[in-house]
Amino acid sequence: AHAIETRLELYGEKPVAELLALLTGEEALGWLNGKLEQLPLERWLEQAENRPVRSLIELWKASVLGFIPVLTERTLRLIAKGIPAAMQAVDLPGLVEEQVSRFPIERLEEVILSVSGKEFRAITWLGVVLGGIIGLLQSLLLLLGGVG
Structure with missing residues (x-):
């Protein structure tokens, strides 16, 4: 030495x-x-x-096919180990809270009203139709009950 x-x-x-x-x-x-x-x-x-190209591939085919599952498993294990650290580094809840707090209230109101406006109209019309049907049924029941 x-x-x-x-x-x-x-x-x-x-x-x-x-x-x-x-x-x-x-x-x-x-x-x-x-x-x-x-x-x-x-x-x-x-x-x-x-x-022929096949003869070149055949030399490595068995070792590559045997190595792919091992490589895949190691890669997935490495990713799984890195996810908690990445999530902690990103601080997703803090990021979402920051973005929401920076979002203008007026714009948020516009978005909510534009999305829910159609649903509110549908609910209103459904109420009108159901109220009309219930009113007709009550009228029929009163007419039938009053006759007898």
Whole structure:
């Protein structure tokens, strides 16, 4: 462990190119170019071009399908843990109270009357109709009772 720390102190501030040159004995860029030329990149690209997409997906399909439920469960658990803190941070009751207190009373009255105006008219007409029906029934009962 001490030897590693000593090496890190010795080489820790040096650029990667200089360290690579020390290790390989040649210039870093030239050494890397030589290694890259040895790779069969053209053959790999030709194989990749002719490969069906399905074969690439099949390699990862099982692991992805197995990981989705775990990821979903963890995400939902994280969200569930964060909801109380978010609700406390938002302070919804205080926010609603503040917005209501800032809302002009005149505008609130207009909104209530515009919404309830139709209902009040409907209730009035319903009262008229019901009163008329009840009045007719009473009149009929009186006429029938008075005759007998």
